[in-house]
Amino acid sequence: MPGPSVIVGILGLQGDVVEHVAALERCGVETRVVKTQEDLAAVDALVVPGGESTTVMRLLERFELRAPIIARVKAGMPLWGTCMGMIVAAHDVAGLTQPTLDLIDITVRRNAFGRQIASAEMELAIPALGPVPFPAVFIRAPWVERVGPTVDVLASVDGHPVFVRSGNVVATAFHPELTGDDRVHRFFLSLVGREDAQRTAA
Numbered sequence: 001m002p003g004p005s006v007i008v009g010i011l012g013l014q015g016d017v018v019e020h021v022a023a024l025e026r027c028g029v030e031t032r033v034v035k036t037q038e039d040l041a042a043v044d045a046l047v048v049p050g051g052e053s054t055t056v057m058r059l060l061e062r063f064e065l066r067a068p069i070i071a072r073v074k075a076g077m078p079l080w081g082t083c084m085g086m087i088v089a090a091h092d093v094a095g096l097t098q099p100t101l102d103l104i105d106i107t108v109r110r111n112a113f114g115r116q117i118a119s120a121e122m123e124l125a126i127p128a129l130g131p132v133p134f135p136a137v138f139i140r141a142p143w144v145e146r147v148g149p150t151v152d153v154l155a156s157v158d159g160h161p162v163f164v165r166s167g168n169v170v171a172t173a174f175h176p177e178l179t180g181d182d183r184v185h186r187f188f189l190s191l192v193g194r195e196d197a198q199r200t201a202a
């Protein structure tokens with residue numbers, strides 16, 4: 001686990017920022033809400049939280065953060081997208097032409113689970129986190145429709161990937177920051193400063 005000298009950023013343009021700050025601080029790292037290029041330059045890893053993807057993709061352009069985030073992640077900075085963050089990090093989004101960050105080779109579909117789990121908590125098997133199921137909270141969640149060859153699927157619901165990783169980029173369709181179970185946060189932090197976490201995707 002990285003020490004207190006590690007600073008983890010949470011993209012703070014819109015969305016579930018405070019819950020991630022609290023979870024990361026429970027894990028013993030320093031946090032910084034990222035709204036400017038200067039904030040981004042100060043962090044060692046970045047979380048893109050839940051929120052409204054079409055709004056945040058617009059704001060990333062307006063705050064001139066899109067290109068600098070892409071450059072940092074391509075240089076090895078770990079990035080984790082939760083829910084909206086999964087959409088923003090994806091290669092593309094079914095039915096949407098707005099440009100994403102294109103940092104992980106997946107195609108996602110927004111609000112994909114329909115009404116039955118528009119908002120639900122379920123016990124999700126995630127072998128990479130150990131034998132105890134994870135209390136996964138879904139809120140108008142996306143799912144992954146296509147995974148590229150460099151992408152590992154760490155958990156699925158009804159055959160649809162909801163937790164994926166490619167090198168230093170991690171994406172979850174659910175919201176670990178809302179549960180008090182910090183295992184996904186710790187999994188993400190384990191990638192910070194590790195050479196073998198370097199991006200493998202093309």
Ligand code: GLN
Pocket residue numbers: 049050051052053054082083084085087110111139140141142
């Ligand atoms: N449905 C939202 C979107 O498409 C994501 C929901 C969330 O992040 N909780 O942007």
